[in-house]
Amino acid sequence: MELHIESRNVAMTPRWKSEIEKRMEDLNGGHEDILHARVTLTKNRHHKKLTNVAETLVVVTLPGRHTFTARKEDKTFEEAIRSSFAAVEIELRKYREKRASKEVRLPIIPLRGVICKLFPKEGYGFILQEGGGEVYFHKNALHGLKFEELEDGTEVALNVEPGEKGPQATTVNPVLGIE
Numbered sequence: 531m532e533l534h535i536e537s538r539n540v541a542m543t544p545r546w547k548s549e550i551e552k553r554m555e556d557l558n559g560g561h562e563d564i565l566h567a568r569v570t571l572t573k574n575r576h577h578k579k580l581t582n583v584a585e586t587l588v589v590v591t592l593p594g595r596h597t598f599t600a601r602k603e604d605k606t607f608e609e610a611i612r613s614s615f616a617a618v619e620i621e622l623r624k625y626r627e628k629r630a631s632k633e634v635r636l637p638i639i640p641l642r643g644v645i646c647k648l649f650p651k652e653g654y655g656f657i658l659q660e661g662g663g664e665v666y667f668h669k670n671a672l673h674g675l676k677f678e679e680l681e682d683g684t685e686v687a688l689n690v691e692p693g694e695k696g697p698q699a700t701t702v703n704p705v706l707g708i709e
Contacts (some may be wrong), residue, residue: 531558532566540573546607553615557590557622566591571607586610588618598622640687642705645680653677657688657699665690667699674704 535542535550550569558564572585582603590598600617604610643657646664653669665688669677675686688699 531562531564534566534568536568536570538570538572539575540571540607542571546571546611549608549611553611557615557619561626563592563626564590565593569611571610574603581605582610584610586614588614590618590622592625596625598625638689640689640701640703642685642687645682645684645686648680648682650678655680657686657702659688659690663697665697665699666693666695667702671699671702673701675702 568589570587574583584607585603587601598618598621600614602610602614643659646656646658648655656664685705687703687705689701690697691700
């Protein structure tokens with residue numbers, strides 16, 4: 531892992547640097563998936579009345595261009611470092627859990643049907659599914675088909691979801707190439 535530690539408007543102390551290095555090791559602990567990390571400590575000098583003058587920015591990059599960033603301000607650099615690393619740790623944990631999940635998403639197999647009713651002025655129609663039952667579709671659900679060119683009897687492939695008034699097609703595609 532490549533780690534860059536820098537400071538702006540304040541001198542980096544050995545204590546802060548070792549704290550950052552330790553926390554970065556803890557973040558990477560056991561996973562070894564962090565490619566690059568950058569930590570920037572900035573002392574805000576713009577407003578004298580600010581109560582939070584210490585800012586810590588932590589940027590961590592993982593394979594696949596996944597970047598996690600946390601910027602926290604606090605009264606001291608120790609507190610800002612702690613809270614920014616805690617925020618990045620939460621996001622990394624969520625990402626790693628999701629990536630480690632064994633859930634397999636199977637592709638939805640489209641149903642087949644035939645256009646049985648068209649209402650050209652209103653921009654919708656109905657499809658008779660294989661096995662029976664009519665399904666509503668709107669012209670916006672068409673993919674690779676033009677509503678104006680549809681005719682009764684046109685064979686289509688479709689995905690169906692429950693609608694307000696019964697089943698409706700979320701996508702309607704030509705049957706060609708879908709077997």
